[in-house]
Amino acid sequence: MEKTKFIRNNEDWWALWIGLFVFVVSLGTFAGMDLLGWGVATRVWTDITKSMAAVSKAYAGLPGFLALVFTYIFMLVIMSVGAKALKFNLKEFAIGFTVIFWVSYGCWLIGNWAYIAATPNQLKAFNLRWALGLTGEAGFIVALLVGLILGNFFPGVTTFLKEATRPEWYIKTAIVILGASLGVQAAGATGLAKAVMFRGFAAIVEAYLIYWALVYLVSRKVFKFSREWSAPLASGISICGVSAAIATGAAIKSRPVVPIMVSSLVVIFAVVELLLLPFLAETFLYHQPLVAGAWMGLAVKTDGAAVASGAITDALIRAKALAATGVNYKEGWVLMTATTVKIFIDIFIGIWAFILALVWVYAIEGKSGQRVSVGEIWERLPKFVIGYALTFLAMLWLALQAPGLIGAARLSTGESNVFRVLFFVMTFFTIGLVSNFRKLWEEGIGKLALVYVVCLFGFIIWIGLVISWIFFHGIMPPTA
Numbered sequence: 377m378e379k380t381k382f383i384r385n386n387e388d389w390w391a392l393w394i395g396l397f398v399f400v401v402s403l404g405t406f407a408g409m410d411l412l413g414w415g416v417a418t419r420v421w422t423d424i425t426k427s428m429a430a431v432s433k434a435y436a437g438l439p440g441f442l443a444l445v446f447t448y449i450f451m452l453v454i455m456s457v458g459a460k461a462l463k464f465n466l467k468e469f470a471i472g473f474t475v476i477f478w479v480s481y482g483c484w485l486i487g488n489w490a491y492i493a494a495t496p497n498q499l500k501a502f503n504l505r506w507a508l509g510l511t512g513e514a515g516f517i518v519a520l521l522v523g524l525i526l527g528n529f530f531p532g533v534t535t536f537l538k539e540a541t542r543p544e545w546y547i548k549t550a551i552v553i554l555g556a557s558l559g560v561q562a563a564g565a566t567g568l569a570k571a572v573m574f575r576g577f578a579a580i581v582e583a584y585l586i587y588w589a590l591v592y593l594v595s596r597k598v599f600k601f602s603r604e605w606s607a608p609l610a611s612g613i614s615i616c617g618v619s620a621a622i623a624t625g626a627a628i629k630s631r632p633v634v635p636i637m638v639s640s641l642v643v644i645f646a647v648v649e650l651l652l653l654p655f656l657a658e659t660f661l662y663h664q665p666l667v668a669g670a671w672m673g674l675a676v677k678t679d680g681a682a683v684a685s686g687a688i689t690d691a692l693i694r695a696k697a698l699a700a701t702g703v704n705y706k707e708g709w710v711l712m713t714a715t716t717v718k719i720f721i722d723i724f725i726g727i728w729a730f731i732l733a734l735v736w737v738y739a740i741e742g743k744s745g746q747r748v749s750v751g752e753i754w755e756r757l758p759k760f761v762i763g764y765a766l767t768f769l770a771m772l773w774l775a776l777q778a779p780g781l782i783g784a785a786r787l788s789t790g791e792s793n794v795f796r797v798l799f800f801v802m803t804f805f806t807i808g809l810v811s812n813f814r815k816l817w818e819e820g821i822g823k824l825a826l827v828y829v830v831c832l833f834g835f836i837i838w839i840g841l842v843i844s845w846i847f848f849h850g851i852m853p854p855t856a
Contacts, residue, residue, distance in 0.1 A: 390458040418485060422490045444481065495509045528811075543807045554767075560775055586843075605634055607628050612639065627736065723768065
């Protein structure tokens with residue numbers, strides 16, 4: 377009875393159930409049933425009428441706005457089921473969720489405007505002379521800023537939306553869904569060059585062992601942050617940003633404000649890296665293309681920004697190498713290297729959360745001579761991380777067992793990713809809603825940002841470069 381009560385009244389569990397439900401429904405593609413293909417896919421746009429469409433070609437005749445409406449209804453229903461089980465005020469939750477969904481999507485749409493999102497290698501396709509080059513992930517920043525404005529200057533709106541302002545629930549659900557996408561990418565990577573695969577794995581292990589320990593040490597010893605702050609910050613900077621910070625916060629039982637503040641910093645600094653690092657790579661690493669690709673994967677902390685930086689670096693370095701040396705490298709190898717390294721980093725999130733849960737139970741909070749029960753470890757382990765591992769392993773196994781179904785697997789994850797992305801956007805909007813500037817300053821967000829700057833630009837970027845050089849120096853992509 378107690379176990380059932382625990383499951384019913386914990387957002388962590390309901391993130392697991394809802395994420396797994398979306399994953400299972402998406403598997404219909406393996407049986408020829410396109411059950412989520414009506415979900416809305418948002419494109420980088422100059423003509424807003426062409427900004428959205430159904431994610432699957434099977435629903436090509438479905439108007440984009442109608443696909444968005446269907447997506448909203450589906451998400452409202454599945455989240456309301458969880459809200460009812462969690463004993464939220466269902467009417468207030470439904471109203472709040474509706475407002476949060478539509479405002480968040482509006483932010484995402486703005487972030488995908490070509491003048492904001494188009495990267496240098498996309499300018500020609502959109503017939504643009506300039507763009508900010510922030511990728512569609514600029515929508516996360518727009519959502520965060522709008523949330524901050526409402527949360528700080530319109531307290532009545534914050535109160536009205538309070539019942540549905542659940543950033544941790546949204547992000548945990550998204551992480552469960554994310555696992556499947558990474559499983560397909562990992563399966564597809566088995567066909568890549570073995571040298572890149574091995575070096576990518578070795579590089580991220582080395583980076584983890586160095587990055588995490590250094591950031592944690594700087595945060596604790598130099599800036600005097602507590603363990604509660606230092607661990608999520610170390611994971612956010614050294615692993616994969618938002619997902620790692622949330623998973624770490626859950627593993628060590630930190631207050632919700634901790635990973636939320638770290639997550640907001642991760643997105644902002646990822647954009648800074650995206651605007652800076654590819655051009656540094658073009659200038660200094662055009663003679664070592666795969667070193668540059670690995671560097672993007674190790675240094676840039678969100679998936680979208682890391683892949684985008686790999687694509688930009690790919691285009692810039694190929695052009696520079698051709699002009700400077702006459703060598704015409706094949707397209708895609710720099711991007712592939714960046715993506716492979718990033719995949720390995722993402723895969724490690726669940727393992728690291730489990731390790732930290734054990735460390736906190738036994739070494740940090742455990743008392744001398746006290747025996748820690750298995751139940752305590754189980755309660756400490758974030759359940760959504762279990763969901764992440766399940767969806768990852770299930771999709772990896774399916775794709776490897778039946779290589780001919782890789783196309784169905786990619787369609788499946790492409791459809792489920794519609795909901796993952798929207799949960800991410802809603803996360804950043806609601807992070808803004810709950811982030812009061814005065815309280816955040818009292819909590820130390822200014823000093824937290826300083827830690828981020830010191831660690832990221834002081835040693836993480838450069839250690840990543842050294843590791844990339846060690847493992848990828850002399851490995852050249854084929855020439856066209």
